[in-house]
Amino acid sequence: MDESSCGELCISCDLNTLIPLLYTIPTFILYFITIRLIYKNKEFHSLxxxxxxxxxxxxxxFWISQNILDRLLRLTIVCSFxxxxxxxxxxxxxVIKLIYLYCPLLIFLTSTLLILNRLTAICFxxxxxxxxxxxxKKIVLFQFILPIVFGFHAIPWQISLEPVRWRTGLFVNYITTWPHLPLGIANSSVGAVCVFIMIISTSYTFYIISTTKIRSQNNKNIEFNLFLTALFLSSITIMFCAYQIIYFTTSQTRNRRAFYTVAKYRGPIVDVYSLLPAWVFALFQKRIRDNLFRRFHLMKPRSPVTTTPFNQNILISV
Structure with missing residues (x-):
């Protein structure tokens, strides 16, 4: 295909492609600082x-691979390249598509393990x-290997790009050794199972909290905050799992209009799914939040308090 025809089929750069960078870059910075903070402090070295x-x-x-396959292709120069x-x-x-397929499966499984971890912390x-x-180590190894088992059929794919006159100007055409159907079944099945486990685990944990005196424990605030963090992260994952099931179901039907309607909102949904956890985690984890504030000098150090005991000696407590 010659360069002139490529340019005619590529959509020009618009604000919808560049605006997401305004909130994505700060979120990625927050992710990086939080991960570095967890790595540097031994108090955060738990599962x-x-x-x-x-x-x-x-x-x-996942956000990077999704945007390469979607928003980035809207840029004329990138589209032509x-x-x-x-x-x-x-x-x-x-390789890009493999990352795009692997990461959601990994996050589905990890979010499920996260809520199960909080279930056992509070109840057992x-x-x-x-x-x-x-x-x-065995659990971490398990959570990385299992998504490969469900996504192995993506490995032998050959991929080419062909231009079509639709939303992005490009359509990713897959020449596969395996049919498309196992992909939708694998993602939908894993998503459905993870959603079921997360809902049951969350409901049982709330039941235990409401019917026992677990709140009287010394570490009640820390454990409950960790549970709330896991709950919100899992809730975001559950909503995206539901969208994934709808997305892959409509992709297998002959009603292309329904599929394009669902796919139209994929970009904003991926933004919420991929970027919101960074802010949720910083909001609910007080120790992480305090460390972030100290790092950017947003938290004033506690001023010393002076007291005068009976012997007239000045004591300073911090």
Whole structure:
């Protein structure tokens, strides 16, 4: 395809492509600082924070791959470059698609493990130590390997880009060894199972909290804040799982109008799904938030309090 025809089919740069960068760049910076803070402080070296780091990295990679396949292709110069270099079937472009497929499965599973971790922490504290902490490396290895099992059929794909007169100007055409149907089944099945487990676990945890005296424990505030964090992160994942099921279901139907309608909102939904967890985590985790404030000098140090005891000696307490 010649360069002039590429330019005619590519959509010019618009504000919808560039505006997301205004809130994405600060969010990525927040992700990076939070991950570095967790890595540097030993008090955060628990499986809960390992799960969050996994979700954070997965969200960043998923957002990047999604926007390469969607928003970035709307830019005329990028559109022309991609058509020139990936217009023929090749095995290079599938790497982006593989990340795009792998990350949601990883996040679905990690969010489920996160809520299960909080369930055992509140309801079965002994199990938390015996299972989660003693087998931490095995659990982390499991959560990275299992998505590969469900997404293995994506590996032999050859991918080419062909121009079509639609929303983005480009359509990613897959020449696959495996049919498209297993992809939708795998993603929908994993999403449905994870949603079911997260809903049941959350409901049971709330039931235990409301019917027992667990709130009287010394570490009640920390544990409950961790549970709220896991709850909100899981809620975001549940909503995206529901969207993924609808997206892949409509992609298998002959009603292309329904699929294009669902796909139209994919960009904003991916933004919420990938970027909101960074702010939710910083909002609910007081220790993380305080460390961030100190890092940017937004928190004033506590002023010393002076007291005068009976012996007239000045004592200073901080």
């Amino acid at each position: 809960f924070y390992v799960h969050y780091v996994t979700i954070a990295v997965g969200n960043c990679l 991609f058509l020139e270099h990936f217009g023929e079937p090749n095995h290079w472009f599938f 504290p002994i199990t938390l130590h015996n299972v989660w902490q003693n087998h931490q």
